[in-house]
Amino acid sequence: QEAGEYTMKMHPMWQGPLVAPGGNRQSPIDIRVRKSVFDPHLKPLTPDYDPRTCSQIWNNGYSFLVEYDDTTDKSTLKGGPLEDNFRLCQFHFHWGESNAWGSEHTVDRRLFPAELHMVHWNSDKYSRFEEAVMEENGLAVIGVFLKIGKRHEGLQKLVDVLPAVRHKDSVVEFTRFDPACLLPTNIDDYWTYAGSLTTPPLTEAVTWIIMKQHIEVSHDQLAVFRSLLFTSAEEEVQKSMVNNFRVQQSLQGRTVRSSFT
Ligand SMILES: NS(=O)(=O)c1ccco1
Numbered sequence: 063q064e065a066g067e068y069t070m071k072m073h074p075m076w077q078g079p080l081v082a083p084g085g086n087r088q089s090p091i092d093i094r095v096r097k098s099v100f101d102p103h104l105k106p107l108t109p110d111y112d113p114r115t116c117s118q119i120w121n122n123g124y125s126f127l128v129e130y131d132d133t134t135d136k137s138t139l140k141g142g143p144l145e146d147n148f149r150l151c152q153f154h155f156h157w158g159e160s161n162a163w164g165s166e167h168t169v170d171r172r173l174f175p176a177e178l179h180m181v182h183w184n185s186d187k188y189s190r191f192e193e194a195v196m197e198e199n200g201l202a203v204i205g206v207f208l209k210i211g212k213r214h215e216g217l218q219k220l221v222d223v224l225p226a227v228r229h230k231d232s233v234v235e236f237t238r239f240d241p242a243c244l245l246p247t248n249i250d251d252y253w254t255y256a257g258s259l260t261t262p263p264l265t266e267a268v269t270w271i272i273m274k275q276h277i278e279v280s281h282d283q284l285a286v287f288r289s290l291l292f293t294s295a296e297e298e299v300q301k302s303m304v305n306n307f308r309v310q311q312s313l314q315g316r317t318v319r320s321s322f323t
């Protein structure tokens with residue numbers, strides 16, 4: 063590299079074509095609370111998860127994914143803005159290198175240190191995630207903001223296994239984890255809007271359901287997230303898995319609805 067030449071070493075995730083097909087309902091966004099519209103027809107959200115469908119956890123080189131067996135309708139999400147039945151396939155997080163930032167969505171520009179995404183696909187209309195990911199009503203993702211505070215007891219079982227998936231492409235068996243323990247106590251208050259995946263393929267297939275209430279995790283628990291690596295064991299230069307969030311996208315005329323006044 064020539065002296066003075068400046069190249070932002072982008073994570074490989076973002077070196078490809080960044081503009082998604084269509085590109086008028088991209089995620090994440092800033093949620094302007096006073097611009098959201100209360101929708102009295104929004105129903106309560108009814109997640110129904112079976113911890114026995116939890117199968118493994120793996121480092122995909124951008125986040126760590128806790129994967130669920132989605133070959134049957136055992137862990138499902140219905141209600142809220144959703145017309146159909148959706149199956150949980152995985153959950154993962156996005157976080158910063160510091161507690162000052164890390165979330166993908168923001169609320170009136172407020173950043174959180176991390177954000178949980180619980181990814182579901184429409185099992186009434188499609189037969190697998192890979193199919194649903196290409197359809198505008200294919201996916202539903204619950205977003206939950208994380209704040210630094212008291213230790214999250216339910217999260218600790220996950221934190222304890224993270225060192226085993228430190229490097230990209232590492233996988234370990236991970237069972238009997240109830241994802242409901244990561245939801246806030248109040249799941250009736252949420253914002254919802256039509257958006258996209260925030261990592262490639264960035265397809266505009268997602269009904270986003272962003273919880274108003276955050277959950278708390280301890281500083282030390284989040285520090286373990288940051289001990290993960292983007293890089294595989296063979297690579298010479300190891301890179302800390304931090305700042306794995308996408309830049310915010312324009313609303314482009316979309317309305318964000320709220321389930322609460
Ligand atoms: N970050 S997210 O939940 O939009 C996602 C899931 C799969 C790919 O991207």
Ligand SMILES: [Zn+2]
Binds near residue numbers: 154155156179260
């Ligand atoms: Zn995500």
